[in-house]
Amino acid sequence: MQDDNSSDEGSDSIDWNTEDELEIANTSSPSSVAISTTTNAAVTTEFGESSSSNNYPSKIVNDFMKMGFPEAMVTKVIRELGENNTDAILDTLLTYSVVDEVPHQENRHNDQTLNPQSNIESDFSDLDSNFSDEDDDESLEKDDPVVSLIDMGYSPYEASAAVIRCGKDAPLSELVDFISAAHLSKETDVEMDKLYFTSQLLKKDKKRKLEKEKSCGINKKLDIKIERKRRDDDEDVLHLPNPMIGFGVPRESFQVVHRTLPKEAIGPPYFLYENVALTPKGVWNTIKSFLYEIEPEFVDSRFFCVAARKRGYIHNLPLENRFPIRPLPPRTIFEALPETQKWWPSWDNREQLNCILTCIGSAQLTDRIRSALEKCDGEPNLHVKKYIIGQCKKWNLVWTGKNRAAPLEPDEIELIMGYPVNHTRGVSRCERYKGLGNSFQVDTVAYQLSVLKDLGIIQGWWEQTNQTGNLIHMSDVEDVTFGKLEECIRSFGGFDLVIGGSPCNNLAGGNRRTRDGLEGEHSSLFYDYVRILDAVKSIMGRN
């Protein structure tokens, strides 16, 4: 891995090394491989498994249990969604393999001061319980607005709250407006997001009506979904959420209140593993099987910044009370790159950018686009438009002059990826592009790591910008042996966090030559992440 280009998430504080690296100690960036502080040995959370105590001996519970879902999980979901929402129950069960049954209300009233959304969530939670209580015998054939909203990606709490507030007969658009307004009331771009929501709504609503017409009852729909699940299991396919918002993002939250982790997965240390979301078939299933069968969290960074970045994360971090870095980064092109607005053609309707890659478009392409535009008077014809839009999306070009579509500059990418301007200065331009293209999107990962603040982990690191700890840099991950780890743990007292990504070279869609999968030359270094995590746990466990 120490040869050419097997970089992992090397966005550390000092150099822009594109090789595999592993830093130990207090680093300034959330993308080092391991973080150790001598101070606190982390508050152990009660993720322990809880026995099922329920009174849902109904047929529906049995039906779901026959499909292989644990009873506790089924009853938990039914308690949240109501027994009537068969569709939503199945969706939830399919999405989350394990849900514990701790009543969510108990987890919500702790520290509302830290999380601006917690008030809303609490409201939703309370409203939800009211809702389920009073609405147990809703007919399944009726077009349940709660189900529709959940289908659209909203949480049961949000959906229930909206229905209660606006009434069951309110049009879906009004319900959606209510939810988005609740989330966005403090934001500036309310209108834009309303538009987005509404467009999504219209599409989903149309599709849903068609489904209604075709299906002749929930049993058939259930059968279809069960069949789909069975087929997916056979083919080792993991379900990618759409929209790709993982366990919740700041403004379009689909909150999983709680999850139960396997005992052996619970920290210390905490860990977070990352890689591309769109891998060859079966890869994420294999990764998952080496990381305690924890369900990956698939998140697209377009919900955190202006550019897309579809990634999967497996971690054992708590999910409650996450919060984003402030100020929130711009999420539209015009906000992020205001100077492009002047040159932006009306027929280029992009509002966000595609994934930041390691290569940029050529100057010749910019020229080709310019000459194509100069040949036509006024607005280009459909064919030219299609060609140019296609190239702009493919190469992430932005309009920087009259008829001039150019690649992003390194410092612009630094900002988009969440790093300070000039963070990568000092190496060649190509190396800057490569390093940034290989990095974490800071805001995305920081959101997942933000829970560590509440737990008192790395608090000093979080609060201050200037780092005073020791940085130990090893350029080869295979040098991080069991003995070295023992040494470090003896010296520091243990690791709080083991974090990193492994090479995506052999997984990424952009690789046209050696997309060989997880066993590929570079991507197989994933197993070193597993090795190190196991070693750390083993060493810390016997102390």
Place this chain on the structure above:
DNA sequence: ACTATAATGAGGTCATGT
């Protein structure tokens, strides 16, 4: 030797239509 440039598709998901 180092750096920049430009050419090099396929695999997979999703939406839509039949």
Place this chain on the structure above:
DNA sequence: ACATGACCTCATTATAGT
């Protein structure tokens, strides 16, 4: 259910230039 098309992707490498 099946076909089709749109869409997107932490990349690799030969080549030329400095």
